[in-house]
Amino acid sequence: MKIALAQINPIVGGIDGNTSKIISIIKKTKADIVVFPELSITAYSPQDLLLRHDFVDENLTALKKIVQSTENKAAIVGFIERAYDVLFNSAAVLKDQQIVEIHRKICLPNYTIFDEKRWFKEGNEATIFEFTGKRIGVSICEDIWFPETTKKQKDKGAELIINISASPYRKGKIEAIENILRQRWEENKVPIIYVNQVGAQDGIIYYGHSMYFKDGKVKKKCKNFEEDILIVDV
Amino acid sequence: MNTKEVCSALILGIRDYFRKNNFQKAVVGLSGGLDSSVVAALVVEALGRQNVTAILMPDIGTTSTKSMEHAASLVKRLKINHYKISINDFVQYFNNLNKKLRFKKSIYAISNVKARTRMMILYYFANLENALVIGTSDKSEIALGYTTKYGDNAADILVIGDLWKTEVIEMGRFLGIPESILRKKPSAELVKGITAEKELGASYDVLDKILKICIEDGLSPEQITSKGFNKKLVSNVIDRIRLNEHKRRTAMLIRVSEKSFHGMEWRMPITNRFKG
Numbered sequence: 001m002k003i004a005l006a007q008i009n010p011i012v013g014g015i016d017g018n019t020s021k022i023i024s025i026i027k028k029t030k031a032d033i034v035v036f037p038e039l040s041i042t043a044y045s046p047q048d049l050l051l052r053h054d055f056v057d058e059n060l061t062a063l064k065k066i067v068q069s070t071e072n073k074a075a076i077v078g079f080i081e082r083a084y085d086v087l088f089n090s091a092a093v094l095k096d097q098q099i100v101e102i103h104r105k106i107c108l109p110n111y112t113i114f115d116e117k118r119w120f121k122e123g124n125e126a127t128i129f130e131f132t133g134k135r136i137g138v139s140i141c142e143d144i145w146f147p148e149t150t151k152k153q154k155d156k157g158a159e160l161i162i163n164i165s166a167s168p169y170r171k172g173k174i175e176a177i178e179n180i181l182r183q184r185w186e187e188n189k190v191p192i193i194y195v196n197q198v199g200a201q202d203g204i205i206y207y208g209h210s211m212y213f214k215d216g217k218v219k220k221k222c223k224n225f226e227e228d229i230l231i232v233d234v
Numbered sequence: 235m236n237t238k239e240v241c242s243a244l245i246l247g248i249r250d251y252f253r254k255n256n257f258q259k260a261v262v263g264l265s266g267g268l269d270s271s272v273v274a275a276l277v278v279e280a281l282g283r284q285n286v287t288a289i290l291m292p293d294i295g296t297t298s299t300k301s302m303e304h305a306a307s308l309v310k311r312l313k314i315n316h317y318k319i320s321i322n323d324f325v326q327y328f329n330n331l332n333k334k335l336r337f338k339k340s341i342y343a344i345s346n347v348k349a350r351t352r353m354m355i356l357y358y359f360a361n362l363e364n365a366l367v368i369g370t371s372d373k374s375e376i377a378l379g380y381t382t383k384y385g386d387n388a389a390d391i392l393v394i395g396d397l398w399k400t401e402v403i404e405m406g407r408f409l410g411i412p413e414s415i416l417r418k419k420p421s422a423e424l425v426k427g428i429t430a431e432k433e434l435g436a437s438y439d440v441l442d443k444i445l446k447i448c449i450e451d452g453l454s455p456e457q458i459t460s461k462g463f464n465k466k467l468v469s470n471v472i473d474r475i476r477l478n479e480h481k482r483r484t485a486m487l488i489r490v491s492e493k494s495f496h497g498m499e500w501r502m503p504i505t506n507r508f509k510g
Binding site: 009011012013014015017045046047048049052054055058115118169171172174199200201202203205207224225226 | 235236239240242243245246247249250251254391392500501502503504505506507508510
């Protein structure tokens with residue numbers, strides 16, 4: 001199975017431009033699943049734009065457009081989900097013009113530059129989906145920094161974990177994420193696809209470094225600090 | 235510090251802020267000192283030399299010849315467009331005003347006039363060229379409040395605002411800034427012959443260690459002192475951090491409505507393409 005790690009540099013609030021970019025990559029990339037970063041439709045972090053109903057609506061309309069572009073294709077995109085009048089930071093698994101699964105971010109970071117609990121409610125389900133006979137766990141950013149979600153996905157039979165992130169840079173962060181993926185590998189012995197946003201948003205830098213982690217090491221990785229698309233055979 | 239990696243991060247930070255907000259040009263005040271030299275080099279790297287204008291703003295009689303030589307040589311090295319505008323006429327205006335109003339002479343007030351005059355000149359050029367002003371304050375200066383409010387701390391981007399002074403030296407070395415600039419004793423050159431370290435009471439090597447432990451590790455004054463630092467110095471540093479909080483913010487807004495622009499309430503991104 002070929003998976004494309006679409007490490008894009010979306011613009012906060014630029015839903016039209018981000019959506020066009022996502023659709024164009026889905027259409028031209030020769031892979032079984034094309035994976036985009038966390039909140040890829042709106043870019044991370046929209047901050048208080050999340051309090052605006054019309055902003056969330058526009059992101060949902062964009063998701064529908066992306067769904068339509070997946071004829072004979074599959075993709076994972078990050079979007080804002082609205083349910084029961086609350087918002088979730090979610091990942092949609094799209095296949096053949098359908099949303100086949102949704103994962104709601106479980107671990108919402110609320111420290112240093114993060115304030116996700118201001119806008120989102122936590123999910124509670126360690127999601128897995130089946131794709132051409134393979135069971136795949138989906139998680140979002142912080143979910144992979146703690147053992148529980150990946151462990152639950154492994155217990156449900158996951159043979160691969162796909163984590164979509166918008167992980168900001170600080171000194172030492174790139175080593176830190178590699179160490180985290182190593183720990184998850186050691187605990188579960190399940191390969192991990194990590195797709196991170198790249199680019200800068202108001203002084204917060206997203207480093208990219210999307211990677212395929214297997215057998216305790218980085219097998220393949222995207223460039224740091226620039227857009228990149230990497231196709232890995234899992 | 236992984237200087238190469240941090241350098242790439244800073245360049246992306248500059249480049250994306252300009253690109254995503256539809257700006258191409260930058261204006262930077264060049265003093266010939268460490269911070270502005272490193273900042274100019276980073277901005278040139280991020281935006282291309284054709285998009286960067288350096289403004290040299292000497293205070294004749296106070297700014298050292300060495301500083302102007304260093305600034306001129308850097309401009310040449312980076313091959314950037316530059317203007318040299320003395321601030322003396324502006325400062326003289328306030329000196330005269332002082333005399334006319336029979337106020338007591340204040341070195342403090344005049345020093346701030348110098349920094350704010352430079353800010354006005356930078357924003358004047360920025361407006362003419364539809365450019366953004368690049369700030370040159372580093373993390374040590376921001377922490378200690380060793381800046382003039384709405385003077386040198388007024389800018390659109392603080393490129394090295396999260397690098398300690400000692401890290402700025404490292405970055406400068408990585409970028410090929412001449413050692414004569416990197417090794418020079420830092421000075422705001424607002425008052426002749428006064429170095430920053432003399433005003434702050436210790437070298438930046440020592441100050442950065444204290445600041446780092448205090449800000450990044452969150453240690454108490456007692457814990458910092460127990461690591462062998464002078465008790466009075468630690469106390470002064472901590473006082474400076476606390477008393478200068480206002481310099482790290484825009485003006486305090488008094489909230490009386492359900493939805494205000496108070497910083498604790500209004501958290502909108504600057505880079506924002508949503509027009510809804």
